Amino acid sequence: MDREKMRQRLAKVLREQSLERGHFVLASGKTSDYYLDCRRTTLHPAGALLVGRLLWQAIVEQGWKPAAVGGLTLGADPVATAVAIASELEGQGVGAFIVRKQVKSHGARRRIEGQVPAGGAVVLLEDVVTTGGSTLEAAACVREAGLTVLGALAVVDREEGGAEALATAEIPFRALFTARELLSGGQPG
Secondary structure (H helix, E strand, C coil), X not given: CCHHHHHHHHHHHHHHHCEEEEEEECCCCCEEEEEECCHHHHCCHHHHHHHHHHHHHHHHHXXXXXXXXXXXXXXXXXXXHHHHXXXXXXXXXXXXXXXXXXXXXXXXXXXXXXXXXXXXXXXXXXXXXXXXXXXXXXXXXXXXXXXXXXXXXXXXXCCCCHHHHHHHCCCCEEEEEEHHHHHHCCCCC
């Protein structure tokens, strides 16, 4: 399936599985008349497959060569897994990682879990970017661990300042869709 057909199919899954109308308080504290629960798409079989393939294509198109992909738990978890699987299907085999919100108090006491080689370059992933706070937190954590951030990708950009915050932090950013595209019901562009 070509890229545009995959985008159209993913837009359909996002609208059917993830888009809700009503009154919502977002993680940023802002209120909204819609909510994008992208976990419902990234945990959906077709959604996960499409997200993984399209984000892996975006990584390749950017010329990024990450040692691993991941982000802050919980939104990034299924996205990172999907991208890692897509990379393996394309013969690249890039591992995934999860950044915990806090260091666990037992075991190895790691904040970063998964397939991250020491000193490697990573791409940060998100399901939805609103203010960019989760991505910036993940970036600070991986940089503190001695890793290099190549850029960040998201399934959806809510267009509420996240892209600008990431640009200020010198983190290249792209999203597969904007909220406006999904809300309009039109074809993704």
